[in-house]
Amino acid sequence: MGLFTQILNPCLIRELKHELNTDVVLFGWDGFTYFGNLQQITDDRIAVLTPAVNANSTDVEILTPGGELVFTSFARVDLWQLIAKGTGVVADPIDPPPDPPKPAPAKRAAEEALGEAVDRQESHHLIRILGRMLGDEVAIATLGGFLFQGILSAIQDELAIMTVCDVFIPGTSTSISDTKLRSVVVNLEALTSVLNLTTSYT
Numbered sequence: 001m002g003l004f005t006q007i008l009n010p011c012l013i014r015e016l017k018h019e020l021n022t023d024v025v026l027f028g029w030d031g032f033t034y035f036g037n038l039q040q041i042t043d044d045r046i047a048v049l050t051p052a053v054n055a056n057s058t059d060v061e062i063l064t065p066g067g068e069l070v071f072t073s074f075a076r077v078d079l080w081q082l083i084a085k086g087t088g089v090v091a092d093p094i095d096p097p098p099d100p101p102k103p104a105p106a107k108r109a110a111e112e113a114l115g116e117a118v119d120r121q122e123s124h125h126l127i128r129i130l131g132r133m134l135g136d137e138v139a140i141a142t143l144g145g146f147l148f149q150g151i152l153s154a155i156q157d158e159l160a161i162m163t164v165c166d167v168f169i170p171g172t173s174t175s176i177s178d179t180k181l182r183s184v185v186v187n188l189e190a191l192t193s194v195l196n197l198t199t200s201y202t
Helices: 003-007 010-019 105-116 124-131
Strands: 023-028 033-042 046-050 060-063 069-072 075-078 082-089 137-142 147-156 159-168 175-177 181-187 191-196
Touching: 010 033, 010 082, 010 159, 010 181, 023 046, 023 075, 033 075, 082 159, 124 147, 124 191, 137 159, 137 181, 147 181
Parallel strands: none
Antiparallel strands: 023 033, 023 082, 033 046, 033 060, 046 075, 060 069, 082 181, 137 147, 137 191, 147 159, 159 175, 159 181
């Protein structure tokens, strides 16, 4: 069974269908982040993105796991590998990219090992723990090296709905804050750890 099949969450794709003709941020398990205007979803599999209304550029913006910013006139994104969607875009969340990347050889090795794994199941134990944290400020780490921090408002259909405080993405040392992105829906099929943020971090 392929990894895409294992992390596929049809409920997240159904959620995304409510965002047609709006600016969205899509987070992929491979560490890529896409920012554009969602024009179409075909075959419940492919999202078609065109340049976002709130973008600083006239292109779809793609932030690679290494921190490079790529521009393209449109993009087609495989939704079966989707980790999360970001909505309520206030300002361009990735142009310019937050910071230049820092080397992370241990992380790359871990990602390569993950790519070789044959079987992966979401952690129902972690999801149950998360279910007891509704209303708390939490951080959710996922495949792809993403960390979503915010107030957990709901869990349904193995999706976590959060009000954004910060989203940390691979290849950068700063975050996408709530001044640029208001909410995220995280695919709990890709959950790797849960943090209860009862104290501030540095």
